[in-house]
Amino acid sequence: MKRNKFLLAVGVLTALLLGACSHGKHDSSAPVPVNTNTSGYADTTGGANQLGNAAEDARTAAERALTNNIVYFDYDSSVIKEEYKSVVSAYARYLSANPAAKVRLEGHTDERGSREYNIGLGERRANAVRDALTAAGVTPAQIAVISYGKERPAVEGHDEAAWSQNRRVQIIRL
Amino acid sequence: MTMLKSLSAALALLLALVIAPAQAQLQITVTNGDVGALPIAIVPFTQVGSVRVDVAQVVENDLVRSGRFRAMSRDEMRQKPNQPAQFDPAPWRSQGTDNVVVGQVLDDGKGGYVARFFLLDSLSGKSVVAYDIPVRGPEQMRYAAHQIADIVYEKLLGLPGYFNTKIAYVSAQGLGYQRTYQLIVADSDGEQPRVIATSRETLMSPNWSPDRKQLVYVGYERGRSAIYLHTLASGQVRKLVSEKGINGSPVFSPDGTKLAFVLSFEINPDIYVMDVSGGNRRRLTDHYGIDTEPAWSPDGSKLVFTSDRSGRPQIYEISVAGGEPTRLTFQGSQNLRPSYAPDGKSLLFVNVDGGRQRIALQDLPGGALHLLSNGPLDEGPSFAPGGAVIIYSSQGPHGRQLETVSVDGRVRLTMRQATGDVQEPAWSPLLK
Numbered sequence: 001m002k003r004n005k006f007l008l009a010v011g012v013l014t015a016l017l018l019g020a021c022s023h024g025k026h027d028s029s030a031p032v033p034v035n036t037n038t039s040g041y042a043d044t045t046g047g048a049n050q051l052g053n054a055a056e057d058a059r060t061a062a063e064r065a066l067t068n069n070i071v072y073f074d075y076d077s078s079v080i081k082e083e084y085k086s087v088v089s090a091y092a093r094y095l096s097a098n099p100a101a102k103v104r105l106e107g108h109t110d111e112r113g114s115r116e117y118n119i120g121l122g123e124r125r126a127n128a129v130r131d132a133l134t135a136a137g138v139t140p141a142q143i144a145v146i147s148y149g150k151e152r153p154a155v156e157g158h159d160e161a162a163w164s165q166n167r168r169v170q171i172i173r174l
Numbered sequence: 175m176t177m178l179k180s181l182s183a184a185l186a187l188l189l190a191l192v193i194a195p196a197q198a199q200l201q202i203t204v205t206n207g208d209v210g211a212l213p214i215a216i217v218p219f220t221q222v223g224s225v226r227v228d229v230a231q232v233v234e235n236d237l238v239r240s241g242r243f244r245a246m247s248r249d250e251m252r253q254k255p256n257q258p259a260q261f262d263p264a265p266w267r268s269q270g271t272d273n274v275v276v277g278q279v280l281d282d283g284k285g286g287y288v289a290r291f292f293l294l295d296s297l298s299g300k301s302v303v304a305y306d307i308p309v310r311g312p313e314q315m316r317y318a319a320h321q322i323a324d325i326v327y328e329k330l331l332g333l334p335g336y337f338n339t340k341i342a343y344v345s346a347q348g349l350g351y352q353r354t355y356q357l358i359v360a361d362s363d364g365e366q367p368r369v370i371a372t373s374r375e376t377l378m379s380p381n382w383s384p385d386r387k388q389l390v391y392v393g394y395e396r397g398r399s400a401i402y403l404h405t406l407a408s409g410q411v412r413k414l415v416s417e418k419g420i421n422g423s424p425v426f427s428p429d430g431t432k433l434a435f436v437l438s439f440e441i442n443p444d445i446y447v448m449d450v451s452g453g454n455r456r457r458l459t460d461h462y463g464i465d466t467e468p469a470w471s472p473d474g475s476k477l478v479f480t481s482d483r484s485g486r487p488q489i490y491e492i493s494v495a496g497g498e499p500t501r502l503t504f505q506g507s508q509n510l511r512p513s514y515a516p517d518g519k520s521l522l523f524v525n526v527d528g529g530r531q532r533i534a535l536q537d538l539p540g541g542a543l544h545l546l547s548n549g550p551l552d553e554g555p556s557f558a559p560g561g562a563v564i565i566y567s568s569q570g571p572h573g574r575q576l577e578t579v580s581v582d583g584r585v586r587l588t589m590r591q592a593t594g595d596v597q598e599p600a601w602s603p604l605l606k
Contacts, residue, residue, distance in 0.1 A: 076486065104397065112531060114511040114524055114553055115378055115598070116423045116436065117480050117487050119399075120443040120464035123420055127442075146397055147420060151376035156349065158551065158569060 062097075065090040069171040071129055072164065075110070078124040080132055088129060091171055092136035099139065102174040105129050107147040108154070110163035115149055122147030129169045144174070200364030200576065200596065206586035208241045212330060214273045215246040215266065220256040221279040222287070225315060229279055229289060232319035235363060236337040237327065240563075241585025246271050258292055258301045266296035275326060279315070286310045289318040293326055303329050316365060334560035337362050340602040341565065342370070342380040342389055343576060347594035357391055359406070362558075362601075364589055370404055371411070378598055381425045383450075386602045390414070390424040390433065401435055403450070414452065423467050426450070427474050434458070434468040434477055445479055447494065458496055469513040470494075478502065478512040478521065489523055503536065505543050511554065514538075515581075516561040524553055533566050535581060546579050554597060559604040567597040 069091075071084040080088060095101055107126030109118040126145040134140055155165040216234040237243040252265045256278045266274050277291030286309055293303035303325060309318045317338055324335025339362045346355050355377040360367040371377060375394035382389055389404045400416035401424045415421050419438035426433060434447050440457065445468045448455040459465040463483035470477055478491050481499070489512045490499035503509035506527035513522050518538070525534035530549035536542070546564060555566040558578070563585075565578045574597045575590035590596065 111551065113487065113508065113526070114467060114480065116466045117464060117482075117510050119378075119420055119422055120436075120438070120466050123438055123443070124464065144397070145419070146399075148376065148394075151378070152353075 071169045073167040078128045088132045092133050095138040095142050102142050104144045104172045106170045108168050109150045110166045111150045118149035119147050122149045125169050200589040203588045208584050211244040213271045214243045215271045216275045217254050219277040222281050225279050227315040229319045233323045236323035261294050263296040263299040291322050336558045336560050342600045344377050344598040380600045382602045383426050384430040427470050436466045467511050471514050472518045480510045522555050558601045565599045
């Protein structure tokens with residue numbers, strides 16, 4: 001019991017130290033490619049494999065399509081823009097073809113506005129992606145929605161370069 | 175590293191889990207004082223040897239940080255009386271200090287102490303206030319000092335003191351996977367921080383019960399949010415609400431029997447009211463917009479809340495009985511996170527205008543808007559008890575920090591941690 005507490009304490013200490021070290025790691029001025037998970041959070045998308053047959057190639061292509069798993073939004077908007085509709089449709093195809101597969105849609109906002117309003121806005125964005133998926137034939141039971149509002153920025157920074165990367169829905173395969 | 179060394183490091187951290195780590199300690203700076211500050215002298219108290227706290231220093235810090243007082247330095251004091259009989263008013267008068275606080279900390283003969291103090295007037299030479307404050311043990315000594323500051327503040331300014339109070343806030347350290355959140359309760363001067371909750375997920379929206387024995391807050395667990403009720407004396411935590419979707423913005427009613435909060439499981443975010451015991455839950459608003467951030471009027475008859483039903487977030491008022499909400503804010507592109515002043519005569523909120531996000535106070539009903547901060551990313555305002563001071567969170571040079579401002583905008587204070595972010599401040603009510 002005592003030992004467990006020590007281990008827990010050491011774990012927390014390590015976490016705090018690591019946390020302190022990771023500060024400043026993100027450089028908001030660095031160019032960040034669109035549709036790349038820059039958050040440091042879980043991206044469970046599998047890597048492409050190198051097997052040679054046609055079926056495997058098709059699967060690899062499908063997998064590759066799923067690596068674009070972020071939909072970005074305009075300020076205070078939950079409208080899915082034209083350029084991100086392909087992200088949604090790739091996931092719609094994947095979920096329709098794999099009825100046992102599930103995703104979690106994580107809604108995020110930039111840091112402007114109050115925390116709880118942003119929780120609402122993040123949910124509205126995630127719901128917009130959910131509605132687009134179900135409209136494309138995905139079963140609602142395959143989709144979970146959660147909003148983190150402005151609590152989990154992908155990029156640190158207090159300018160539009162950072163904000164535009166933070167207004168997003170991340171599609172996480174479960 | 176030897177085994178012994180790592181064990182002692184771990185031990186130190188175990189202690190730190192109860193008493194917040196040094197990095198969570200708030201450093202307080204007065205950034206803008208009141209030019210009309212009242213001169214006062216707080217003479218060092220004569221204290222029994224076992225007392226470690228410099229009571230007079232705690233009193234002085236409270237009064238000076240209020241911005242309403244200017245304290246004489248100890249070097250300038252020509253005498254250091256500890257009771258009225260030793261008080262010679264002439265030198266104090268000649269140095270321009272009308273008000274002098276003197277006192278002693280005595281053993282009460284029962285294992286505790288008595289903090290005895292006098293507020294002396296160097297014009298009349300008389301004692302204006304005299305109190306014996308019982309102190310159960312050394313750990314209570316700072317509270318006695320804050321009580322003395324409250325009494326002096328109220329006597330000289332005619333406003334309720336707010337020093338013997340607590341501030342709850344969220345401290346966040348690290349980024350991404352490594353980010354750790356702590357809900358901390360500290361004394362109003364930032365001292366004695368205690369960790370109430372620790373999480374790898376965000377902690378938000380702490381709110382005090384009117385008897386200040388409990389806090390409600392929002393946490394996340396396994397991909398789901400919930401409203402938690404924490405009882406301070408026992409450390410007991412109860413999960414009050416965890417519906418699918420949003421569980422947010424919990425606030426105690428002024429009589430402490432009800433909570434208003436936000437749920438989205440019935441389609442989208444709306445305001446709900448429920449008994450603290452968990453019964454009689456009802457939905458108060460029903461709109462396809464985001465309705466959030468409710469706050470009770472002081473008499474408990476109305477609530478204000480944020481809603482984007484008109485397109486952008488603005489502030490609305492609704493009767494606790496329900497009905498059609500009335501829009502209260504029209505200036506600026508957005509107005510969010512409202513609360514009533516303790517006297518109900520003004521509304522405190524976040525105003526967004528010209529790309530700046532600032533703290534605003536608006537007279538009710540429909541009066542002028544006063545901007546109290548400079549932005550650009552200020553948020554989460556709430557009143558200190560008594561309503562003379564507002565606390566909020568701003569973007570500082572090294573992370574988010576807390577700031578306080580007097581309602582007239584003249585006195586400003588910054589409270590920051592050495593590292594990380596400090597946000598979501600909530601000032602406790604006065605102890606009644």
